[in-house]
Amino acid sequence: MSHSSHCLNCHQEVLGKFCYDCGQKTDTHRITFKHFVLHDILHGVWHFEKGILFTIKEALIRPGKGSLDYISGKRVKYYNVFYLLLVLIGLNIFLSHYYDVFSSKYLNIVFEKESDESELDRFLSEHAKLIIFSIVPLFALNSFLVFRRKRLNFSEHFIIAGMVYLGVILLVTLTEILSFLDFFKYIDVVSKFSSLLISFAIMAYVPFAYYNAFHSDYSKRRFLFNMCLFGFLLMVEITFFATLGILYIDK
Structure with a gap:
């Protein structure tokens, strides 16, 4: 050296x-073989995994505060949230595909679609990434509108939205993994129960994540009002874009 x-x-x-x-x-x-293996490869992989695991932990346990830490400049421990989202979305698509394959093979489920459903399925497949990632800017826009007291700009709200959505995708991924228990006799009930439980966890997670970020700026009553407004705006936006999608399919 x-x-x-x-x-x-x-x-x-x-x-x-x-x-x-x-x-x-x-x-x-x-560069020697020993140093290349022990340092350049193992050291690089270890730090790569540490960054991913730390980011996952933050997304699940303290998504709001973790985002604010990142925004304040404490970034060295974090893996890129949006790269990690891409990896998890790819994993979900992979798991969903093989769940359908195993279902048709072992559960004798045949996936038949009507023509209208096929058009919808084709539209969702072709625009999957756009649809998935459109949620992040919607989260960011709504939090920018309703949580103003921290004086964060839109890009900073985008970071919070990315971390929140990462937590949601992690829970969805867990559901996808546990769904494979359907193929094991006697324990398939675990899949159904866990799917229901995780669905409730996702609904509770989003308010928790934003409370974790903004609770010091609002009373509990005001935060609840803002979160309801956030949810209302999100429903309006999703309905609007879903309507546009249906009109596009009907053309």
Whole structure:
């Protein structure tokens, strides 16, 4: 391992452990097999997993405060919320597909759709990412409108919305995983019970997440009013866009 007074990447003079110009570490080393395996690979994977696990924990336990920490600049421990959302959405699509495959094979369920349903299914499939990610800006817009006292800008509300939606997707993913218990005799009831339980958990999670972020700015009564307004706006927006989708399909 060597320490240079100049950055080997951009050739700027360095004084500490990192180059102030490009951010590269100053403790460079010759690449050997041992160091490559023990440091570059295992160290990288460990920190990658730590970031994901920490972000998941924050999303489930303290989504509001975690978001505010991130907004305030405490970001080094977090994995990118939106990258993680993409991974989880992909996992959900994968699990849903194989649940349908196993259902048709082991439960003798045949998935037949009427023509109108096929059109709807095709529309949802083609625009799945747009539909899923449209929820995040709607969350952000509504919280920006009803939770004004913290004086956060729209982009900062977008971060909170991303963290909240990450928690929702994590709970949905758990439901998808437990749904495979349907294929095991005698314990399939666990799947149905857990699905119902997690559905209630999701409904409670969103208010909890926003309470976690904004409870210090509002009385409980005022927060409840704002959260009801948030939910009302969300229903209006979803109804509006769903109507547009139906009109698009009918063309």
